[in-house]
Amino acid sequence: MGSPASRLSRRPGSNTPRCGGGGSAPGQDAFLLDDSVMSGRYAGGAPIGDLRLHPDLDRLVPLAALPGWALSPADRYAQDGSVHPLDARALLRRETARLAAQGWTARAAFEVEWVLSAGRAGEGFVPACSGPAYGMTRITEQSDYLRDLLLALEASGVAVEQIHPEYAPGQYELSVAAEDPLGAADTAVLVRETIRGVSLRHGLAASFSPKAEPASLGNGGHVHLSLWRRTSDAPANAMAGGDGPCGMTSAGESFTAGILRRLPALLAVGAPSVASYLRLVPSHRAGAFSCWGLENREAALRFITGADGEQDRAANLEIKCFDPAANPYLALAALLAAGRAGIDTRDTLPAPVAVEPGALTPHERDRAGIAALPTTLGESVTAFEADPVLRQALGEAVIDTVCVVRRGEIELLKDATPEQVIAATRWRH
Incomplete structure (x- = not known):
């Protein structure tokens, strides 16, 4: 996900961006090498639904190799605010x-x-x-x-x-x-x-x-x-x-x-x-x-x-x-x-x-x-x-x-x- 820097300002006392995160399709966890998509009980299948990506701004780093760009890891949430069960970063934190x-x-x-x-x-x-x-x-x-x-x-x-x-x-x-x-x-x-x-x-x-x-x-x-x-x-x-x-x-x-x-x-x-x-x-x-x-x-x-x-x-x-x-x-x-x-x-x-x-x-x-x-x-x-x-x-x-x-x-x-x-x-x- 790419986003202009102006949309990544923090809420006061928060590590999440004002924009509420970027959109992410749930099926991305089920992609294969050739970009075909598998269908499991929890990922893949029909392209329906949406997740929100919340950048961890404490880990945002300007990319010296790509001038003008920065990289931030992100956490994935459902639209109701719950942590997505396939978010590997959340798993590691847990x-x-x-x-x-x-x-x-x-x-x-x-x-x-x-x-x-x-x-x-x-x-x-x-x-x-x-x-x-x-x-x-x-x-x-x-x-x-x-x-x-x-x-x-x-x-x-x-x-x-x-x-x-x-x-x-x-x-x-x-x-x-x-x-x-x-x-x-x-x-x-x-x-x-x-x-x-x-x-x-x-x-x-x-x-x-x-x-x-x-x-x-x-x-x-x-x-x-x-x-x-x-x-x-x-x-x-x-x-x-x-x-x-x-x-x-x-x-x-x-x-x-x-x-x-x-x-x-x-x-x-x-x-x-x-x-x-x-x-x-x-x-x-x-x-x-x-x-x-x-x-x-x-x-x-x-x-x-x-x-x-x-x-x-x-x-x-x-x-x-x-x-x-x-x-x-x-x-x-x-x-x-x-x-x-x-x-x-x-x-x-x-x-x-x-x-x-x-x-x-x-x-x-x-x-x-x-x-x-x-x-x-x-x-x-x-x-x-x-x-x-x-x-x-x-x-x-x-x-x-x-x-x-x-x-x-x-x-x-x-x-x-x-x-x-x-x-x-x-x-x-």
Whole structure:
């Protein structure tokens, strides 16, 4: 939704605009990759009804990449003023509040990976740099572009911690500072739109698709997440300073175990595309096995302690099996719900995995209790639909709509080869 700045002035003491919000069609939750619309119990179907989008003006940011434009996240309401049940931002706010009611808060950040192509979106992929993986040559080749990107993000208030070339041809990765969960999701959207805008201004195209090229490793959308005790003094990081595995406290261990236990179901929101499962394969740094390990980049959950002396601030969990096709608000809401359930039931972790699980024999993995994550979107949707914790936390409307849309994409691409799946999704994420 676009709106002139003059229509976004606040009411006194209010964060909502005088215009009462912009209009939004309810069916937008049910769109597929080809812009066809599914029909579920709570979304899609006939183009009837209207919602109101209320911009969160506290998060409105001028877009340095698009002069004259600003970006604001928005919350969706029915015309009677009730929160729309499919508003993912409201879901994340609710899950954060539920965690806070038990004395906890969370810090989160999304890593953003993308591949850069010479030419326009919609065309074939041609890597915009040819230097070796992780090498300085790729910085040199696109130094003007990367400089402009960093300047645009700085002007938009994004705290960039690191930017570097990644493994795949034309691939880069950007890391930002951790924030509260809602802020982290807002920032993830802002970063991607800034990357997209700067890329276009340089005559380039950015793809955030899980798999932009058949031979590449694909783009990850890793989530960094930590649990903190809310105290009257400084908050304490539950991922460090304890007697549990790798120094976790008992709550930090249970939070992590709750997520690990539900990873197959969580993939329906964290790896939500048919293309996601072309990336989610062993030995591709994607975390294809349901296990955790200290600094293990092949485990679905990589535990990071940070350097000596920084553990109390830096210790966190990296969810490696998620990718950029995910809605960041819905992904974080589901992760917090899974972690909170682990705390409630005092879940414990299995032994950490210190080797590449894909290098083990099936018998060795069975003995270690290491299971493969779903290899198709259909498997993860089935697990998602059956999970009582996620159903209670996210609500029937979200469960039904996610399953309808995911199965719609499965049907849409059921006869496609991997190359055809990649071509259909490359410029849609």
